[in-house]
Amino acid sequence: MQKNIAIIGGGITGLTSAFALLQKEQTEPFTFTITLFEQDHRLGGKIQTDKQQELIMETGPDSMLTRKVNRVPLLRDLGLDKTLIGSGNGTQKTYIVHRGKLKPIPPGTNMGIPMQIAPFATTPLLSVGAKIRALGDLLIARRQDQEDTSLGHFLRRRFGNELVDHIAEPLMAGIYAGRIDDLSLQATFSQFDDLEKKYRSLILGSMAQRKAMKASTQKPSTRSAFVTVQGGLATIVDAITAQIQDRIAIRLQTTVTAIHREQDASLSVKYRDHEGDASMKFDAVIVTTPTFVTAKLLEPVSPVARELEAIVYGSTATVMTAFYKKDMPTLDASGFVVPRKEKRAITACTWISSKWPHSAPPDHVLLRSYVGRSGETEILSLSDDQIIEKVRTELKALVGIDATPYFAKVTRWDRAMPQYHVHHLSLVNRVKENLARRAPTLQLAGAGYLGLGVPDCIAQGYEAVDNILNELNKK
Ligand SMILES: Cc1cc2nc3c(=O)[nH]c(=O)nc-3n(C[C@H](O)[C@H](O)[C@H](O)COP(=O)(O)OP(=O)(O)OC[C@H]3O[C@@H](n4cnc5c(N)ncnc54)[C@H](O)[C@@H]3O)c2cc1C
Structure with a gap:
């Protein structure tokens, strides 16, 4: 039986869903015609690995929780499990800023x-x-x-x-x-x-x-709490893309504008691309967009979906700075975090080249500082140069870094971090249950719902596919 499936959003959740659906063709009585809609010109969503000047810079997520990675089959099925890298030895230590000084977390x-x-x-x-x-x-x-x-x-x-x-x-x-x-x-x-x-x-x-x-006699696959893959997290995006690109339709720079449920129970997806507005009909749809987008897309299917607008998204920015090691003090930890009470511009700083030695040549040092978080967003209204200057001033005060970075880059993440406020799970359940009644082959998945970590999103992609197959098998 042939089924048309739409996936909205080409971040890790949408990509995992596409990959998992194609895998299911081997065991289920269906063949799938899959269309993936992505408004950007690239796939990967928040995963952005920038490679420049021998540096591997994760401007979005930089690692995954090992215990969660082990729960999903994706990396094994992509053949990437052998390329997992644990965070560097000797970086078990993390500092915390206390009264303007770095103190180790006990x-x-x-x-x-x-x-x-x-x-x-x-x-x-x-x-x-x-x-x-x-x-x-x-x-x-x-x-x-x-x-x-x-x-x-x-x-x-x-x-x-x-x-x-x-x-x-x-x-x-x-x-x-x-x-x-x-x-x-x-x-x-x-x-x-x-x-x-x-x-x-x-x-x-x-x-x-x-x-x-x-x-426990069970040996962990790696001793590190966090892992990445060789070449950075974009390697996962590239590996999935290589597996799916000849087997599904990937529509980049195509923005989905609404989803409707038709009389015959199919779902029509309205979208806009360089040719204008159009729509396509599907048997099932997996929606992985941020919840403030999803709320609007699903309004024609269910007024209850508007509740998703209550999920607030926080904004932040990452600031990459690269230095020559000879100009730097010793960096003997994975970085530092900053309590709100310290009233600093930097909210956290990862000493990337200590945590991930493969990310920079041995005589270079790569740091990633975060600025801005919920309730502290004034700094995000500054220009990139002003933000870099503030970060440099604080790195000097806190870590004693006096050198000028030979490379600096600000990446802004506007409304990128879903805030799971109290009663978040009841809100999500209420919306999902309502949709399950109105449009059972429509699934919501991704960072806005049940975990924002990359492995959580991967798990939700698999779950969305399982739920859709359950429904299709009932028909
Ligand atoms: C700065 C930062 C650091 C992070 N660090 C970590 C970390 O170290 N470890 C970790 O595990 N997680 C981390 N996270 C969280 C994790 O990266 C994300 O939660 C996860 O990648 C989200 O994946 P997703 O597929 O659900 O959503 P997204 O990646 O947001 O993908 C959704 C996609 O939908 C597209 N889209 C939106 N609207 C439309 C539309 N109308 N039509 C078509 N397409 C649309 C978007 O362009 C996007 O590509 C971090 C996140 C950020 C921002």
């Missing part, structure tokens, strides 16, 4: 939650009172309410404000360029909710998990 902590008492007891990051308050976690009861709450509220109750503001906030909320007191516990770090349910104390729970992991 070893034996999990996103700021202590798993070993000794390093925590001696860290200069917290006052004595704050350490005693944080140990209150050992005694504090489970919360009674099972409702979603903010990550900040949950952690403040267990550990007090100082640990949250000085350590946990930049590590956890930094991933979302968000605010810890707005982010949903269940949609971001539900593992801490689970730990509390099981062990009551997060410290005791983390210690128990650490012990179990040490005792």
Whole structure:
């Protein structure tokens, strides 16, 4: 049976969906005619690996969580699992800015939650009172309410404000360029909710998990918590493209403007390209655009889809700077993060060439600084030159870098980071359930829903394909 499928958006979610659909032709009673619509002139979406002057620069995502990569078959099926690179040895350390100085995050902590008492007891990051308050976690009861709450509220109750503001906030909320007191516990770090349910104390729970992991006979594929692939993350985009480009229609520079459900239950996709407006009919559609776009596209299918507009997207920018090693101080860590209370322009800085030695020649140093996050976006209104100047001033003050970078580049990410606010998951479920009733072969997937990390998006691409096949098999 032949089925027409549309995929809207050519980021990692849409590309994975296309690849997974083609794989399914081998086991399902269908052949697929697939059209992928992408408004940009290139595929990959947020994944952007820029190669210049012997530097491999990830201006968007720079790595993937190893434990999540291991849960999806994509890299193995693309033959890329052998090319995985773990983050560099000797960069286990990360600094945190504390009263204008870099201080190491105490070893034996999990996103700021202590798993070993000794390093925590001696860290200069917290006052004595704050350490005693944080140990209150050992005694504090489970919360009674099972409702979603903010990550900040949950952690403040267990550990007090100082640990949250000085350590946990930049590590956890930094991933979302968000605010810890707005982010949903269940949609971001539900593992801490689970730990509390099981062990009551997060410290005791983390210690128990650490012990179990040490005792486990299962060997991790790599010891690093983060991985990339040789040549950078765009290698994944290129590998998928090579597999699909002769088998599907890829329509670049084509903007989808609306999706309608027809009388015969097919879905018509309206789009605009250089020739003007047109539409095509499909049996199924996978929509992977940011939720503020999706909300508008789906208005004709369901008014409930407008609720997706409530998902706020944060803006940020990455600033790449490259130096000659001879001009630099020793960089002995993966970088640093900056708590909001420090009121700095830089929110985090990855010492790329320490973390990923393959990304620069041995006598060069490549750094990536982040500026701007939810609630701190004034800096993004400055010109590129002004932003670079601010970053240089702070790198000098914080790291002692006096040298002039021989290369500097700002990449702006406007409305790029979905903020999973409290009750995010109920909103997503409500919209998905409504669409499942109105248009069961229409699937939503991607960063705006159930995880914004690259492996989360890959997993959602596979899931969207499985859901569509379930529906098609019912007919
Ligand atoms: C600066 C930054 C750093 C990050 N760092 C990491 C990291 O280190 N590790 C990690 O795992 N994750 C990281 N992330 C998150 C991760 O990169 C993204 O969440 C993920 O790549 C999103 O993939 P996606 O396919 O869901 O969406 P996107 O990549 O946004 O793809 C959606 C596509 O839809 C297209 N589109 C939009 N509207 C239309 C339309 N109307 N018609 C047709 N096409 C349309 C867009 O052009 C885009 O190509 C980072 C994100 C950013 C911005």
